[in-house]
Amino acid sequence: MSKAVMQLKNLKKTIKNKPIIKGLDFEINSGEVFGFLGPNGAGKTTTIRMMVGLMSMTDGDVIIKGHSVKNDYKKAVQHVGGIVENPEMYPFMSGRKNLIHYSRMVPGVTKERIEEVIKLVGLEKRVNDKVSKYSLGMRQRLGIAQALLHKPSILILDEPTNGLDPSGIREIRAYIRRLAAEEGVAVIVSSHILSEMEMMCDRIGIIKNGELISIQSVNDALQQSEKKEVSLEAEPMAEAQTILNEVIEGDVQQNKDALTFTVTREEIPGIIARLVSREIDVYSVTVTRSTLEDKFLDLIGEGAIE
Amino acid sequence: MSNFIQLVKNEQMKMYAQISTWVMLIILAVLVIGFGIILKVDGGMTQQEAPAGNEWREALQAENEQIESEMEEGSGFAPMNEETLAKNQYRLDNDIAPSGYNVWNFVQENRTNVSIISLLTIIVAASIIANEFKWGTIKLLLIRPISRSKILAAKYTSVLVYAATMLLLLYVLSILTGAALFGTNNFNEPFLFMKDGEVQEAPIFQHTASQYLLSSVNLFMMATFAFMISAVFRNSALAIGVAIFLMLSGNSIVAFFMDKEWAKYILFANTNLNQFFTGTPMIPDLTLGFSVSVLAVYLILFLGLSWLFFTKRDVTNS
Numbered sequence: 183m184s185k186a187v188m189q190l191k192n193l194k195k196t197i198k199n200k201p202i203i204k205g206l207d208f209e210i211n212s213g214e215v216f217g218f219l220g221p222n223g224a225g226k227t228t229t230i231r232m233m234v235g236l237m238s239m240t241d242g243d244v245i246i247k248g249h250s251v252k253n254d255y256k257k258a259v260q261h262v263g264g265i266v267e268n269p270e271m272y273p274f275m276s277g278r279k280n281l282i283h284y285s286r287m288v289p290g291v292t293k294e295r296i297e298e299v300i301k302l303v304g305l306e307k308r309v310n311d312k313v314s315k316y317s318l319g320m321r322q323r324l325g326i327a328q329a330l331l332h333k334p335s336i337l338i339l340d341e342p343t344n345g346l347d348p349s350g351i352r353e354i355r356a357y358i359r360r361l362a363a364e365e366g367v368a369v370i371v372s373s374h375i376l377s378e379m380e381m382m383c384d385r386i387g388i389i390k391n392g393e394l395i396s397i398q399s400v401n402d403a404l405q406q407s408e409k410k411e412v413s414l415e416a417e418p419m420a421e422a423q424t425i426l427n428e429v430i431e432g433d434v435q436q437n438k439d440a441l442t443f444t445v446t447r448e449e450i451p452g453i454i455a456r457l458v459s460r461e462i463d464v465y466s467v468t469v470t471r472s473t474l475e476d477k478f479l480d481l482i483g484e485g486a487i488e
Numbered sequence: 489m490s491n492f493i494q495l496v497k498n499e500q501m502k503m504y505a506q507i508s509t510w511v512m513l514i515i516l517a518v519l520v521i522g523f524g525i526i527l528k529v530d531g532g533m534t535q536q537e538a539p540a541g542n543e544w545r546e547a548l549q550a551e552n553e554q555i556e557s558e559m560e561e562g563s564g565f566a567p568m569n570e571e572t573l574a575k576n577q578y579r580l581d582n583d584i585a586p587s588g589y590n591v592w593n594f595v596q597e598n599r600t601n602v603s604i605i606s607l608l609t610i611i612v613a614a615s616i617i618a619n620e621f622k623w624g625t626i627k628l629l630l631i632r633p634i635s636r637s638k639i640l641a642a643k644y645t646s647v648l649v650y651a652a653t654m655l656l657l658l659y660v661l662s663i664l665t666g667a668a669l670f671g672t673n674n675f676n677e678p679f680l681f682m683k684d685g686e687v688q689e690a691p692i693f694q695h696t697a698s699q700y701l702l703s704s705v706n707l708f709m710m711a712t713f714a715f716m717i718s719a720v721f722r723n724s725a726l727a728i729g730v731a732i733f734l735m736l737s738g739n740s741i742v743a744f745f746m747d748k749e750w751a752k753y754i755l756f757a758n759t760n761l762n763q764f765f766t767g768t769p770m771i772p773d774l775t776l777g778f779s780v781s782v783l784a785v786y787l788i789l790f791l792g793l794s795w796l797f798f799t800k801r802d803v804t805n806s
Contacts, residue, residue, distance in 0.1 A: 234631040236803040260633035270624030275505045283501065286494040287632040328628065 187212045187261070187335055187368045188233070192242035195228055195392075202228050204392040205242065210368050212335065215358060217383035217400075218372040225392040226372045230266060230338055233370075235259055246336060260288065264338030269325025273314035277305055277324050280313060281331065288332040295331065303327045304353070318345030326354070337361065337369045343378060355382050412450065413442045415465040422462045429453055491634070495642035496649065499616070503650060512608045516654060517661060519601055524594060524665040544585045548576045575680050578687040587677050594666030595696050599703055601658055606707035606735060609651045613715040614727030616643045617798065621722040626803055636799040640719070644791070647711055651704070659700055699762070706759040709783065710735045712790045719794035746771065758782045 186209035195203040203225045210216045220226050231237040233244050235255050244251040249258035271280045281299065285291035300309050303323040313321065322345055329337055342358070343351040359382065361367045373379055379386055380400055387397040416422040423441055426434045429452075434443045445453065450467070457464055503509050555569050579586060617640075620626040630636060679695040681688055710731050717727035734741075738756030745751045752758075752771045758779035 231803065236627060236630055238800075238802055256633040256635065259631060262631065264631060266627040266631065268624060270628065272502060272505070272623065272625055274507070275502070279501065279505065283498050284628065284632070286498050287629075287634055289491070 185212065186210060187247055188370075189245040190229075190233075190242070191245065193229065193232060193239060193244060194241035195225075195232060195237065196240045202392050203232070206389070206392075206394050208387055208394060208397055210336070210370060212368050213362050213366040214384045215362050215369045215371060215382055217379040217386040218370055218389065219374065219376070219379055219386050220372075220389035221374065224389045226389060227267060227340065228392075229389070230264075230340060230370075230372060233338065234262055234264060234266065236266065260332070261335045262338060263329035263332060263334035263336070265322075265325040265329055265340055265342070266338070267340050268344075269321045269328075271313045271321060271324055271328075274312060276312055277309040277316070277320075277327075280324060281309075281327060284328050285331055291331050295333075299327045299330050302330065302357070319347060319350050322346055322354075323350075326357075333365075335367060337367050339369065340372050341375075342371060343373075343375070351378070358382060409444050409446055410450075411442060411444050411470045413440045413468045413470060415440050415467075416457060417463045417465065421460070422457060425457055425460055425462065426453070429456065492638060492642060495634070495639060496645050499642055499646035500649065503612070503616075503646065509612070509650075512611070513654075513657065516601065516604060516608070516658060519604060520598055520658065520661045521665050523598065523601075524669045527594070527597075528669045545580060548580055548586070552576050574687050578680060584678065584680075587673060590670050590677075591663060591666035591672055592677070592679075592692050592696060594670055595659070595662040596699070598658060598662040598666075599696075599699055602655070602700065602703040602707060603735075605651065605654045605658060605704075606710055607732065608654060609647065609707055609711040610714040610731045610735070611728055612650050613647045613711040614718045614731065615724045616647060616715070617718045618722050618724035618727060621803075622724070630803060637795060640795060640798045644712075644715060644794075647715060648708075651707060651711060655700060655704060659697070702762045702765070705761050705783065706735070706738075706756075709755060709759055709786060709790075712787060716790040716794045720797045742771075752778070753782060755782070755786050 188210040190206045190208050193203055193206040194201065206229060218226055218229070228237065232239050233246075233251065235251050235258075239252060243253075244258075246258040247261050251258045271277075272283070275283070278296070278300070281296050285296055300306055303326050305320065305323050305327065308316065308320060313324065316324065322342065326339070326342065329339070337358075339358075343354055346354060355378075358369050358371070362369050362384075371379070371382060383400055385397065385399045388395050414422070414426075419436065419439070419441065423434055423436060426441060426443060429449075430443050430445060432444050434441055436442075447469075450469070454464060454467060552573055555573050559569055578584070620629055629639065677692055678689040679692040681690065681695075713734065714727045714731035717730055718724055721727065734756075738759070742751060742754055742757045745754065752774055757771055757774065761776065761779060763774075764776040764779070
């Protein structure tokens with residue numbers, strides 16, 4: 183991993199004597215997609231607002247490319263592009279005018295760059311329509327376009343795929359990955375849609391009640407939960423269950439017309455072969471992968487909001 | 489600096505992209521043109537023709553004689569009469585014929601529409617910050633490498649540009665409508681006024697323009713006030729309501745506290761700068777210099793509070 187472009191140093195926020203963020207310390211490197219994960223009310227948005235200077239910090243600091251957001255705001259924030267919460271645009275202006283508006287606020291954004299960005303997010307056909315006529319997905323695209331205008335080195339996206347249709351989600355995901363890989367942009371994505379984070383991010387930081395409780399790379403997280411949950415549909419069921427109990431250490435549960443059990447990936451073929459050799463009819467074997475979701479729930483526990 | 493001009497351009501772009509701004513411009517135009525048409529169709533005084541040839545001399549002499557006899561009897565409103573007398577005499581001495589109702593009278597009457605502009609400017613000033621919060625666009629606006637002070641200054645400048653645009657529109661439209669409906673005879677007539685007991689002459693253009701500007705002092709202060717409320721409370725309805733209420737009740741507030749020692753420090757006792765040029769001040773010991781200083785203090789207070797709240801406060805949801 184290359185050098186850190188953003189560092190959070192003991193970042194704290196207290197509102198009315200209530201600590202909201204209790205000291206965050208982590209780094210984000212260029213070229214990585216960092217997932218910021220946490221239940222509602224954990225402090226994701228507050229942290230993001232402090233990163234971009236919308237909220238003051240009670241203590242600590244955020245350093246962007248060597249510039250402190252607290253003391254050298256303009257220099258720090260010029261490397262940042264982002265959407266904070268919803269992609270809110272001026273509804274009475276066209277998409278292009280909205281982009282022109284933001285382009286005037288940063289030096290060096292040319293007309294060509296505006297056109298380039300419009301093409302990038304695929305808004306060519308509707309860019310002259312008023313934003314009030316846009317669907318949520320189109321606003322999301324315009325929001326991303328706006329964030330990319332000045333070629334930032336850090337892109338902060340709060341729930342970027344919110345409101346997009348499946349093909350839109352895939353497109354944005356691919357685009358985020360490409361930005362990180364080819365242009366070395368550090369992307370911070372906040373979301374609580376876990377499966378999506380898994381596909382998009384390199385590293386994930388989990389925040390709960392204003393504290394960072396875990397930070398790890400996605401690959402590690404997946405390896406740690408190697409065991410898969412498998413559900414099997416077979417006939418006759420009672421006999422199948424008996425056979426399974428012979429080979430598997432854990433419980434075999436029967437619900438409706440399927441048997442569920444937990445094994446590692448390598449064990450699965452052997453089990454099926456055994457069932458077939460004992461003349462059991464196997465109709466289906468489904469692996470419900472033990473995903474980040476379980477890991478996430480393990481970490482944050484139930485009733486997450488204090 | 490160029491950066492600042494870009495910001496003001498942005499604000500103007502947003503302003504004119506909204507239909508409500510155009511509605512305001514149209515309201516003003518309709519008021520001026522409609523007022524002109526009503527005067528033309530209905531008004532008795534505008535029908536008066538200016539006396540032709542040398543008849544005006546006889547008319548003025550007759551008027552003066554009448555006033556003099558009235559004054560001997562002790563009736564009539566003395567200062568007013570003296571002024572008319574002196575002005576008439578001045579006209580006779582300098583050979584300046586009075587004109588009938590013409591474009592300049594119309595322009596002067598339209599000065600009352602400055603209060604309509606105050607109303608509209610208050611609405612604009614109250615919305616320019618509060619709406620960014622309402623739309624949620626404030627977040628995207630503030631995460632740029634531009635200080636909040638500069639964004640605030642651009643917004644305030646934009647309000648002033650709007651007010652100036654409206655005033656110019658009113659002035660130009662009054663001249664055009666007046667010229668079209670009431671004619672441009674005596675377009676270059678001088679304006680006569682009394683100063684230190686002497687009759688003075690001034691170009692009518694200069695006189696009307698400065699009258700419009702003096703009338704805008706109240707507009708300027710109330711717009712700044714609305715801007716402040718908008719910056720502090722981030723709520724346009726509150727800002728509009730309070731500012732319009734104060735604008736309308738300003739004179740009554742001053743009248744109510746008239747006998748108090750501190751009445752002269754009330755903002756509204758000082759906003760009417762016209763009173764120092766024509767007529768007498770509401771509170772006797774006011775001077776132009778004092779009023780201007782009081783206005784400056786209020787202005788600094790309003791802008792200071794706006795700045796403090798806009799730059800220091802966190803941007804959160806509603």
